[in-house]
Amino acid sequence: MQFLSDNAAAVHPQVWEALKRADAADTPYDTDAISQRLDDAFSALFGQEVTALWVATGTAANCLALATMVQPHGGVLCHREAHIEVDEGGAPGFYLHGAKLVLADGDHAKLAPATIRAVLDAIRDDVHQVQVHALSLTQASEYGCSYRPAELAALTSLTSERGLKVHMDGARFANAVAFLGCSPAEACGGIDALSFGCVKNGAMNAEAIVFFDPTLAHVARYRRKRAGHLQSKGRYLAAQVLAMLEGDLWLANARAANAAAAEIGGAAGARLLHPVEANEVFLACTAAERHALRAQGFGFYDWGPDAARFVVAWDTREEDARALARAIAAL
Amino acid sequence: MQFLSDNAAAVHPQVWEALKRADAADTPYDTDAISQRLDDAFSALFGQEVTALWVATGTAANCLALATMVQPHGGVLCHREAHIEVDEGGAPGFYLHGAKLVLADGDHAKLAPATIRAVLDAIRDDVHQVQVHALSLTQASEYGCSYRPAELAALTSLTSERGLKVHMDGARFANAVAFLGCSPAEACGGIDALSFGCVKNGAMNAEAIVFFDPTLAHVARYRRKRAGHLQSKGRYLAAQVLAMLEGDLWLANARAANAAAAEIGGAAGARLLHPVEANEVFLACTAAERHALRAQGFGFYDWGPDAARFVVAWDTREEDARALARAIAAL
Amino acid sequence: MQFLSDNAAAVHPQVWEALKRADAADTPYDTDAISQRLDDAFSALFGQEVTALWVATGTAANCLALATMVQPHGGVLCHREAHIEVDEGGAPGFYLHGAKLVLADGDHAKLAPATIRAVLDAIRDDVHQVQVHALSLTQASEYGCSYRPAELAALTSLTSERGLKVHMDGARFANAVAFLGCSPAEACGGIDALSFGCVKNGAMNAEAIVFFDPTLAHVARYRRKRAGHLQSKGRYLAAQVLAMLEGDLWLANARAANAAAAEIGGAAGARLLHPVEANEVFLACTAAERHALRAQGFGFYDWGPDAARFVVAWDTREEDARALARAIAAL
């Protein structure tokens, strides 16, 4: 009954099948027939011409996308708890050649125009201070909260006014779309590039970077190779991504995880630290209560001294989620 | 009847089985039980304590290894036709933060003490010129030629005298060991880190970096994460690498490819541009002859205006190799 | 009556004389006779063998020093208001190849063991988070406050326990030493490298980096050239630095500036935001009051909406400082 993370779950059977079908030898890198289908598949998904590149990890997806938007002397504005700031081992510093992450606060690990504006306005417009070149949002946020289309519109109106590019870390974009009930395009309206997460949602080791601006994609192709991320048997990555899209497997998996998270969240009542708008549940929870839950066989991470985080994966069993919900209700 | 490259071949059935066995959820990154077995497996293979890290591509393996040996203001001495110089899209410049590749010549894309010494001695020992911090060798070389243990001993004696670290690009290390008939340790004696290739030899997307010096491995762990190469479901990479080692699958695959290359090389006679000491055959060959071969259904790359390269993969069919040998003999 | 900054004052007459004496042609870079005297001069000053390099700016001094202590995947712990974080245009990101500045708080822009420990302890010891490799202190701090020798001892005891190198930004080191009344060595005890500021204290464009560890200096020589900071007529920089040391001109200039600042601070009474322990005075001050001061001819910077900063330079006229003191007292 593990709720530690969604990042080490099994590979979905349909992904396995796609991998096996990709086994027939083809041309290397991304010249194969399967990789060639990515652009069309994502263009259909988003209802506009996009360019999509596969890459093995979310960190690489985020950083390659940002590297197309930010010059080495610039900065990226992101939330203080964003994955790129907290959990990527300094990868943005590497990929962006020393560009700076400029941090902003916001409830539920979400950013809002007012907080962004305050940060930007405090930066003197001279060469002594690093100027922000791009904004990075996380959908759903690090606390499992989703930006509504109107919130995104307000943010991208500001970035457009300030001449900033916008990247979205969508490691759990599927969960956000499933929660919002909107179209994929609405869940990332106005951005320039999206890290479209698959690994946490049933794939083995493939994510997609979706570029809404093809000139950025052109740069990203060179940077991907330069980062050692252009796999010679790229068809196995493309196959995973396409398998996730096929028949909306990505949405089905996310809906299942969200539903279980909602059930757990519903049982948590006033303990909830953040609204459950994806597949994560953050609870106020004493050490004794955490001990009691672990004694019943539940695995999860402490979140500081007084809280716990529960993440539902695509393959979490319904009965496990239900058992956890009951255990939490009974605390 | 493709002899274009070994880099896009199918995945070996034993690797597929290992991947499926890895499907059971485990802890993320490289904390899982399968990843934890890598050090022991490679220590057994090399007959000494080593530390091994999985990584998805050969470019990442080479560059992460070198990044532990070379400071940004230093240089790497390598052959003018080394993969890191010619075919990695500038990845060494990225991973080594602008360190310089210092080029040397040598027949068959191999380096020798005299040529290395000449290059080193031409560098003034002052801050105006980039000082070499490490040597990178390729085993087997870009022209499919293998360093004998005695050649390696002469090279590492020089590097030790000059205080240089040594990296080996072993994208086709298996083919070199199969050709040399020596132990794996003898085929890389005296080096500090080896990029142990699997992808060209039956894996899907996993290579290993083997560190003979554990302090380098410690740095490499941070750099791997920082480069976005620490996959969350790392067990699928570890499983591939272990499958290659198990029952010496790596050697069996390389032997099969080498044998077919030897047969083709044997038919080439005086056309051979380099001795066949791995799984690659380089032939002098006019445009008309290449046309004739292609008309018979053989796929391969031109190698400049007057030559052709044929690469045998682990899964090249014996009859295809035989057919190619006959066709070359008949030219 | 300018109190804007000490960074654009005139060049001291003794520095001019030294510059002129350096005009006789000599060997280039730092091989000339004047540059060769730097190590001895600073070794005498600090009472121990040190290695000193000239460099044109404080930003270069800070970043070159740090680049010898911090690997690209590491971090530098510094105060949230440190010059390297706030005012160097991202230079640390450039020189340290993307290493991260890890920020801590502290009154008067000074760091203390407890705040440092709290920051370090919040960093998980794994590859997902950037590990701190060095600490950077500023003496005197951004708010003109000086670390006492005992404070430094407590800090370097902690860094030594945690295996961190220590850099000191001494853009106003002279002012700190003048205030503390201790020896130069006591004002930077236990650190590994010091940016010894001269430009704000009477030089034209020369600072020194003093390395208490010669192996760091060795690396810095290469990095200085690589950064385009090895001037071919380096003797003109060395001459400036030596002129500052000769007859303790550096201390005399700092004492004069400190005395004037003390007089101004004394007049400020309860308005003082930070104790005056160098040559800067920070006052609580309304917009109307600032307007009144400017109307009397005083130049200075606003420091947020409710404060003002006054900096005394080595060549500030005593009567100007006295006039300012009177004007502040009369507010």
Place this chain on the structure above:
Amino acid sequence: MQFLSDNAAAVHPQVWEALKRADAADTPYDTDAISQRLDDAFSALFGQEVTALWVATGTAANCLALATMVQPHGGVLCHREAHIEVDEGGAPGFYLHGAKLVLADGDHAKLAPATIRAVLDAIRDDVHQVQVHALSLTQASEYGCSYRPAELAALTSLTSERGLKVHMDGARFANAVAFLGCSPAEACGGIDALSFGCVKNGAMNAEAIVFFDPTLAHVARYRRKRAGHLQSKGRYLAAQVLAMLEGDLWLANARAANAAAAEIGGAAGARLLHPVEANEVFLACTAAERHALRAQGFGFYDWGPDAARFVVAWDTREEDARALARAIAAL
């Protein structure tokens, strides 16, 4: 009687005077009145609107200029003996974040369209090979040879066709203009940025980067600060540069040096390895002959085993040059 280099000569009296005049305190960095005059002065010199930035060294000038033209994943095509390749301690790798120097050959260290085209055409247009983003020329070349306006036109026609930016290393631009007898604009026609050398020609420690494209200058301003090259007392650098331009001191100094070099070259006859088109003379010369010259008191560098290099500085005494000419003629 030193002919070692022009890089450590004395400072010209007119430059000293300008430095002294700059002593009056002004605003910091490049906001002072003297720095503000640079754009106009260079616009007048080149007969078109340009933007000019001061910087302390030629290495910084070259690298900052190139950094505005080349993305980190790109390359710079330059001569195999260019200063940026051979003598800048890897600074281009640092400033360009790992971009690659792509080398071409050419007599007299000059490049020609045919050799450039050959290099460019050998680079496959794919992500595996580094694509060239800019060309860097040296005027006068490393062997003291000058590009004629028609040669430049042929080169920039090619770069324009290939979409490459063009940088010119003009450490000895003055000498080239003096030799060519053309206008400054003709000596660098069609380029995007020029490192306008002053240090070798009478300044203390100031060069100028002249941008013919103002958007590049905008980026360079940020990069200069980020590289620690924005001096707080920048007026002293601006003053040097303006002093060099005033009354065409830059040309007068170069003409004097060129004339002396021509006299030495004229005495050398068939020994001359390169035509004397600036202030450098390269002679075929045995070890015994070099010994004989040194015994007569002449200082110079060996240039490999069978040659010697003589450089005339702005302040070389005429009688010394004449003595050297006689001594060479007498060999």
